[in-house]
Amino acid sequence: xxxxxxxxxxxxxxxxSLGPWSLALAQPGDYLIGADKGAFYLIQNGIAPHLAxxxxxxxxxxxxxxxxxxxxxxxxxxxxxxxxxxxxxxLREALARGYRDIVIxxxxxxxxxxxLANVQLLAVANEAGAEALLVDAHNEIRLLTxxxxxxxxxxxxxxxxxxxxxEVTGVTLTGFAYPLQDATLRQGxxxxxxxxxxxxxxxxSLRSGSLLVIRSRD
Numbered sequence: 672x673x674x675x676x677x678x679x680x681x682x683x684x685x686x687x688s689l690g691p692w693s694l695a696l697a698q699p700g701d702y703l704i705g706a707d708k709g710a711f712y713l714i715q716n717g718i719a720p721h722l723a724x725x726x727x728x729x730x731x732x733x734x735x736x737x738x739x740x741x742x743x744x745x746x747x748x749x750x751x752x753x754x755x756x757x758x759x760x761x762l763r764e765a766l767a768r769g770y771r772d773i774v775i776x777x778x779x780x781x782x783x784x785x786x787l788a789n790v791q792l793l794a795v796a797n798e799a800g801a802e803a804l805l806v807d808a809h810n811e812i813r814l815l816t817x818x819x820x821x822x823x824x825x826x827x828x829x830x831x832x833x834x835x836x837x838e839v840t841g842v843t844l845t846g847f848a849y850p851l852q853d854a855t856l857r858q859g860x861x862x863x864x865x866x867x868x869x870x871x872x873x874x875x876s877l878r879s880g881s882l883l884v885i886r887s888r889d
Contacts, residue, residue: 680772681765684709685758686729687780692808696776706761709777710738719743725757726750758789771801779807811886818876823868827886832863834882841878846870
């Protein structure tokens with residue numbers, strides 16, 4: 672039987688750039704999903720995912736055999752017949768199983784098309800009433816449609832705000848080096864790029880639209 676969402680969150684390991692930083696994301700009680708070669712990455716590091724899924728076109732036959740043997744549950748899809756990427760399959764499966772706090776590791780990498788598609792998946796989670804976080808070695812990306820507070824984090828000193836919708840209105844920032852008051856951010860504007868927190872806590876509020884909040888380091 673699939674594990675029910677009694678745990679705090681789901682962490683998805685997908686096929687982009689992964690490393691030791693991604694293993695450190697997993698906490699006791701997390702429900703771990705490995706998408707395609709993300710599942711094999713976990714197994715190579717001695718971690719059996721609760722669920723491995725995808726078309727597994729990025730792993731060889733020996734790796735797939737290990738995934739089938741070691742994952743607690745496996746769901747395989749035909750590469751031609753499926754409509755969604757492996758990362759989207761994993762996200763939608765996490766949502767279907769009731770998880771509303773989701774971290775995606777490996778969703779960013781050298782394939783910009785996949786990276787951009789995975790950023791847009793944050794809207795899929797938001798529409799389902801979930802909060803998803805897209806993480807790599809240098810970035811944390813989340814989507815806001817309402818107010819939020821940010822704690823100072825030395826790992827990610829830069830904060831950029833980019834509209835996912837055509838415009839975001841009523842953007843107000845407090846606790847930032849470059850504050851805004853009731854601003855409108857439109858796609859293509861760089862006004863929200865590379866801000867810094869000036870206090871231990873910053874606040875972001877908005878009136879309408881969807882805003883990507885990207886915390887990053889060089």
